[in-house]
Amino acid sequence: MKRKLTEGEKLRRAQILARKINLLLDAIVDQGGRPYDYPAIEAAAEKTGYFISRTRWSMLKNGQLQVVPDACLCAIATVLGVDPEYLLREDAKLPPQVEVMLPQVRIKRLYEVRDFATKALGRLDPEGLRAITTILDQAVQRRIDAARFSGRVAGTRQQDEGPSYASPKLDGRRVALRGRVLPAQHARATTQAARHGLSLSEYLAALIDRDSGLPTRLDQGPEAPTPRASS
Structure with a gap:
């Protein structure tokens, strides 16, 4: 029994x-x-x-x-x-289609924790918020580095140089990107985004992640359902 x-x-x-x-x-x-x-x-x-x-x-x-x-x-x-x-x-x-997206899922969830901490502590405890966000930002960077150098790109780590990153104002949970491109570039981007079943903003986000060595929908054939594009 x-x-x-x-x-x-x-x-x-x-x-x-x-x-x-x-x-x-x-x-x-x-x-x-x-x-x-x-x-x-x-x-x-x-x-x-x-x-x-x-x-x-x-x-x-x-x-x-x-x-x-x-x-x-x-x-x-x-x-x-x-x-x-x-x-x-x-x-x-x-x-398999979930396993390949785990690095991005983990990064996304860390950002969600950071957003929650910002809303909860922003006015009540700015000093505590800075300490928490510093730890979370370091954790996010470790996740990004692990995804970037986990066998998908060359194993030799190169140090990024440039100004420190300041978190921008969010539109919901995302950052609004505004810029101008040539009509021909817009047409090509629209066509390529449609091929992958993505909006223009999702296509741009996927290009950014692919350039960083992260897995994206651009590296996979058009299937349904498919792994989520990077946010």
Whole structure:
């Protein structure tokens, strides 16, 4: 007879599943290069024959206890382009398309922690904020260096020279870039971005990351779903 799980074990499973789903959402985008929000998940899951309610989806992402049918997990796996075993088994191997994006996901999450610290401590404790952001900036740089020199580019590290970087004002979680290019350059960029299913800003971000030796969607064939372009 199969042993009945304790409430603690059920909660642990729910939290592990939430971490897996959130990692997939960080690393995977839809055919148009957009992050998967609930409406996109709902619509794509319905095409597989399964309806995922907004309440269930929220509980899944937040690791809340609920009875989750295998059919629901299989629908999510199909939508996000991974093997259902990844969601169904705790020790399942990380999907290749997610593994290749891990450096960027880790960097993104460090920036999110930095943004949170800035909002929480900006006016209350400027000195504490400076100490925290210094540590986080160093961690981000280590992640960038590790991604840049982890076998994807030459192993000899070259020191970057130039003025120190000052964090700009953010538009949401991103930096707005403004500039002028020639019409022919705009046409070429628009065409290339469309080939990869990216917006112009996503295409530019991918070019920046590729120049730094980071993996991007530009290095992969047009598949759906595909790894998320760099933010």
